[in-house]
Amino acid sequence: MRKWYLALSVTIFGGLLVLGWSTHGTGIIKDDPERNIVIPKELTTRLQVKAAYDGESIYFRYRWPVERPSIFHDVLVFQDGEWVKRAGEGIGPDPDFLTEDRVSMMIDDGSVPLFSRYGGYITIGDGLTTFTGTPETDEERTKYLPATRTDANNFDTVKPESDLATLRKAGYFLDLWQWRSNRSNPVALGDDGYVAEERSGDKGTGPYFTNWDKTTNQPKFMFDPARTGKTALNFADVVGGKYGFGDIYYLSPDTAAPFDPNIAWKNGDTIPRRVLRAESDSRADVVQSAAARWKDGYWDVTLVRKMDTGNTLDDKIFRDGGSYDLAFAVFRNASTMRWHYVSLPMSLGLGKDAQLVAAKFQGETPTWDQPWTEIEMFYPGQVSWPRLTDPKQHPGADKIAERVPVAFRHNPKQLALYGVEVEFADQIVRQWLWTLLASLGLIVALGININLIMTRKEN
Amino acid sequence: MAVYHILVVHFPVALWLTAYLFILFRTFSDSELAVRLQKAVWPLIFLGSLAGFVAYGLGLAIYPWSAITQSPLGRNHIMLATWTLSYWTVMGVMGYRYRRFLFEGAQRWSTFALATIGAAVVTITGTLGGSLTGTPSLVTKSLDLIGWNVYMTFYLPNWMLLVYTAGAVLLIVIGFYGRRSHV
Numbered sequence: 001m002r003k004w005y006l007a008l009s010v011t012i013f014g015g016l017l018v019l020g021w022s023t024h025g026t027g028i029i030k031d032d033p034e035r036n037i038v039i040p041k042e043l044t045t046r047l048q049v050k051a052a053y054d055g056e057s058i059y060f061r062y063r064w065p066v067e068r069p070s071i072f073h074d075v076l077v078f079q080d081g082e083w084v085k086r087a088g089e090g091i092g093p094d095p096d097f098l099t100e101d102r103v104s105m106m107i108d109d110g111s112v113p114l115f116s117r118y119g120g121y122i123t124i125g126d127g128l129t130t131f132t133g134t135p136e137t138d139e140e141r142t143k144y145l146p147a148t149r150t151d152a153n154n155f156d157t158v159k160p161e162s163d164l165a166t167l168r169k170a171g172y173f174l175d176l177w178q179w180r181s182n183r184s185n186p187v188a189l190g191d192d193g194y195v196a197e198e199r200s201g202d203k204g205t206g207p208y209f210t211n212w213d214k215t216t217n218q219p220k221f222m223f224d225p226a227r228t229g230k231t232a233l234n235f236a237d238v239v240g241g242k243y244g245f246g247d248i249y250y251l252s253p254d255t256a257a258p259f260d261p262n263i264a265w266k267n268g269d270t271i272p273r274r275v276l277r278a279e280s281d282s283r284a285d286v287v288q289s290a291a292a293r294w295k296d297g298y299w300d301v302t303l304v305r306k307m308d309t310g311n312t313l314d315d316k317i318f319r320d321g322g323s324y325d326l327a328f329a330v331f332r333n334a335s336t337m338r339w340h341y342v343s344l345p346m347s348l349g350l351g352k353d354a355q356l357v358a359a360k361f362q363g364e365t366p367t368w369d370q371p372w373t374e375i376e377m378f379y380p381g382q383v384s385w386p387r388l389t390d391p392k393q394h395p396g397a398d399k400i401a402e403r404v405p406v407a408f409r410h411n412p413k414q415l416a417l418y419g420v421e422v423e424f425a426d427q428i429v430r431q432w433l434w435t436l437l438a439s440l441g442l443i444v445a446l447g448i449n450i451n452l453i454m455t456r457k458e459n
Numbered sequence: 460m461a462v463y464h465i466l467v468v469h470f471p472v473a474l475w476l477t478a479y480l481f482i483l484f485r486t487f488s489d490s491e492l493a494v495r496l497q498k499a500v501w502p503l504i505f506l507g508s509l510a511g512f513v514a515y516g517l518g519l520a521i522y523p524w525s526a527i528t529q530s531p532l533g534r535n536h537i538m539l540a541t542w543t544l545s546y547w548t549v550m551g552v553m554g555y556r557y558r559r560f561l562f563e564g565a566q567r568w569s570t571f572a573l574a575t576i577g578a579a580v581v582t583i584t585g586t587l588g589g590s591l592t593g594t595p596s597l598v599t600k601s602l603d604l605i606g607w608n609v610y611m612t613f614y615l616p617n618w619m620l621l622v623y624t625a626g627a628v629l630l631i632v633i634g635f636y637g638r639r640s641h642v
Contacts, residue, residue: 005637
């Protein structure tokens with residue numbers, strides 16, 4: 001009889017292990033918009049990059065998968081007598097696809113310590129906009145470089161202007177190139193910015209301005225009926241993906257006319273909330289050779305800039321034979337802000353060995369006959385530099401102090417998983433401790449069970 | 460402290476797995492050699508547990524508790540190390556109390572099954588330690604294939620915690636029933 005009790009006990013114990021194995025990791029990680037937590041369906045994606053230069057200009061070509069391209073950003077929709085803003089920036093993906101796709105690239109020439117080892121992580125302070133617990137304010141709390149603060153971990157301790165100017169002259173900033181599917185692409189522009197004491201645009205005007213008159217609470221511009229044959233788009237068609245590259249779906253000097261409040265606007269009339277325009281000054285450095293297109297499930301974008309713009313305070317100057325460090329981000333599935341995919345830092349060589357080698361070419365445009373450099377991109381979660389460098393929060397903080405590169409210990413897939421777990425750290429630690437206790441109890445119970453049932457009788 | 464943990468942890472791993480090897484041999488053999496080796500099982504397990512406690516303590520001293528419990532891999536390693544240590548200690552008590560009777564009749568198959576679980580647990584603990592120091596093995600990848608990505612914390616949902624608690628109570632109740640059945 002006892003052998004059956006023994007067999008039953010071992011079976012129950014084994015069964016509980018199998019059950020635990022098949023149900024572990026469930027019950028905690030789920031979207032929680034109240035805490036600004038929305039977990040992307042895919043935690044990693046891929047970006048393909050090529051680079052080429054001719055001594056005058058440098059070209060970067062980016063290609064990444066997007067199931068449904070998002071060619072709109074925020075729009076103004078006429079509803080019951082007033083114009084209502086829809087989408088643009090929001091928590092997680094926008095179900096109406098009113099948040100544009102983007103690609104961005106940070107560049108350094110070796111002047112920013114640790115960027116080559118940790119990439120964009122060094123720019124993520126605590127309490128940035130959209131982080132859980134950060135109050136919503138009018139002022140965006142953007143990424144920044146650690147040495148621009150008297151306390152690197154405190155966003156509010158910005159150094160005096162004179163110190164910031166000294167840092168900038170020493171090259172302590174990251175060049176930031178951006179491409180936006182709505183707010184720059186239709187007019188074949190990019191956007192040239194930087195990350196230093198904040199993330200911002202270079203000197204000059206950017207590729208768009210906001211189409212909103214605060215005094216009248218109306219748009220400033222509408223579609224020019226004489227040139228476009230319409231005054232507005234239809235909202236159902238906008239969210240239904242009916243507009244394509246062959247349509248006029250954006251406002252620019254060629255398509256816009258001053259807003260006419262006397263038109264009989266009807267519910268669902270839709271006007272872009274941004275008006276595209278020519279850029280100026282240093283901000284105009286990054287452009288496209290032609291407006292990018294989405295085809296066969298991929299965006300294919302090429303940005304170009306003069307290698308030496310002369311703007312040494314907000315651009316990194318490229319030189320033949322030079323080495324640089326890059327970090328990329330792509331935005332897809334109508335997501336923005338921190339709901340993006342980032343890369344680990346990678347090296348760029350102009351005609352010399354690096355992870356990404358820029359090919360030298362002669363003639364009008366690059367031939368692009370070199371193979372793509374494949375980059376694994378990952379969702380970064382809410383992992384901040386203060387957390388990573390704090391020995392009480394990160395077991396690898398001592399390795400960072402020793403300047404061991406992130407890629408030596410972690411890969412993008414791991415970092416994506418860690419990024420998600422950090423968003424639920426307190427709950428997971430609590431549940432893990434309960435699991436530890438319950439499983440320990442089970443093992444002790446098994447010990448008691450076996451010692452009670454087994455016999456010392458000879459066979 | 461990490462280097463000492465890595466140094467010491469080889470002892471319990473080697474001792475427990477040697478004990479498992481002897482159990483395996485004895486399960487399938489009644490030869491004189493197997494019987495002789497079986498006598499070394501409980502001392503090996505206890506020595507392993509002794510070294511295991513030292514390794515466990517050294518391991519906990521590597522990082523601050525607040526830091527290691529913020530790492531999914533760290534949490535998993537602590538979890539598995541706790542399982543391993545407690546499980547093999549229980550096995551040691553069993554081995555000491557029952558010695559050769561562990562392999563009498565049908566009991567040998569229970570002994571074999573329980574020891575195999577112990578060998579699996581110690582192997583997983585070791586591979587997690589390797590992953591934690593940046594040297595993941597094929598075992599890490601294999602675990603992913605059978606449902607556990609070790610870079611995510613192993614924790615049970617609330618209802619499973621209740622099931623585990625109920626299971627523990629049930630095992631003890633069965634133990635008493637089983638004891639009564641052969642008194």
